[in-house]
Amino acid sequence: MGLPIDTNFIYSQFIDQVKEYAIYATDNNGFITFWNDGAKRIKGYEDEEIIGKFYGILFPDDYQEEGKPLKVLQEARTNGFYVAEDWRKRKDGSLFWAKITLTPIYKPNGEQIGFTKVTQDLTQQKILKDELVRQHEEITQKNNDLKVVNVDLDNFIYTASHDLKAPIANIEGLISLLNKRLGNCNCLDQATSTILQHVTTSIKQFKSTVNDLAEISKLQKNFAQGLMEEKINIPQIYKEIMEVNGLSFSNTKCKIQTDFQVMSIIYSRKNFRSILYNLLSNAFRYHSPERTCVIQLKTYEQNSNIVLSVKDNGLGIKEANKAKLFTMFKRFHNHVEGTGIGLYMIKRIIENVGGKIEVESEEGVGTEFKVYLK
Incomplete structure (x- = not known):
């Protein structure tokens, strides 16, 4: 033993x-x-x-x-x-x-x-934890500060856009009156007429920018208040857009191919209409004069998302411009009317409710926008 x-x-x-x-x-x-x-x-x-x-x-x-x-x-x-x-x-x-x-x-x-x-x-763990808490509090404070700044900025934009409408209308009326008076007294020569046309064009652009600023302010207020979500019929929204905007789209003869594999979605009706209208409007406006315009509109499920795809065979986008595509007031084709806030606004709308928008494009071939909605 x-x-x-x-x-x-x-x-x-x-x-x-x-x-x-x-x-x-x-x-x-x-x-x-x-x-x-x-x-x-x-x-x-x-x-x-x-x-x-x-x-x-x-x-x-x-x-x-x-x-x-x-x-x-x-x-x-x-x-x-x-x-x-x-x-x-x-x-x-x-x-x-x-x-x-x-x-x-x-x-x-x-x-x-x-x-x-x-x-x-646990000293080191506490140091790290305290630092994370400090960073979180700092980020929270910065977010709160940004919210205050955003509210102030939205109020300024709303006030400025509202207050500028009357002076712009007055200037527009005065230019019209001046144009008429100069014509009645035969004082309107070619040079003066050209100048007045430039002034009128500038006023039109100014009005458009002010209206866009008002729309951006309205969009931010909608985010703050939240728009009611409901079950909406996607083909019906498409039909309404084409009926209401058919005349504005008719300048371009486009063949639209639809494939609605998903017929309905729970979403803000107003916001979904804005998304679809802007994507269709871009496809019409940026068509290629060198070939018959074809637009493919499709909805389908992918993983946990409903995908809205609008694909065209239009002008396409230069690779260098893709990074700036969703920037406010950015335009890459001057021959087409617009102020460049449509894509900026729908990107804000989509991301505000956890979705995303992607673009695939090749210059001279066409563009496809894919919207992923949860």
Whole structure:
């Protein structure tokens, strides 16, 4: 037979060699009776410096003054344990953030003989957590500031666009009157007529820009208030667009091929109509004069999305312009009327409810817009 195994010695050696946790024991009154190597490393005390001392020495000074060490012992006795994350103190007086577990120790007959204490240094984790909290608070504050700025900007745009309409109308009327008077007195020569035409064109562009700014302001207000979603019939929306805008589209003879694999969707009726109208309008306006205009309109399911695809065989988009395609007031074909906010607005509409829009285009071949709606 072998020698008897001293299990208490083995457990003591095992605990003593744990380096990542401070493990120590106290008597019933909190005076330290055992101190492992992890406790030496984390707290800085050697055995001879700490054995026999009241464990409250490891608490921050203000905690000691308010009697917290004794309160912790009492809570562990009452509840059978004490677990917390809190500040603790090293020998050099520095504080560290720790996870603490204090557990009463009992004899087999139920008599308490002391406490065991396990402490884990969480200082680095706390630093990272506090930094994440700080960054989150900073981002939240910046977002709140941006919301205030956006509201102020929207109010300014709305007010400016509203207040500018009357002066523009007055200027337009005065130019018309001037044109008529000059004509009646035969004072309208070719040069003056050209100048007046340029002024009239500038006024028209100015009116269009002001109206666009009003639409952008209205769009932002809709985002803030939220538009009612409902079950809408996609072919019906398409039919309404073609009936209402048929005359404006009729300048271009286009063959439209439809394939509605998805017939309905839960969405804002107004917003879906804006999306489809703008995509169809672009396909008509940017057709190629070199070939018969063909537009393919399709809806289908892909993964968790409903996809709306509008594909044409028109002018296409230069590779260098694709990155600026959805920018406000950007236009790449001057021979076509427009102010360049249509794609900007529908991108905002789509992304505001978690969707996305993609474009595939080749200059001289055509363009396909794909709208992914959840």
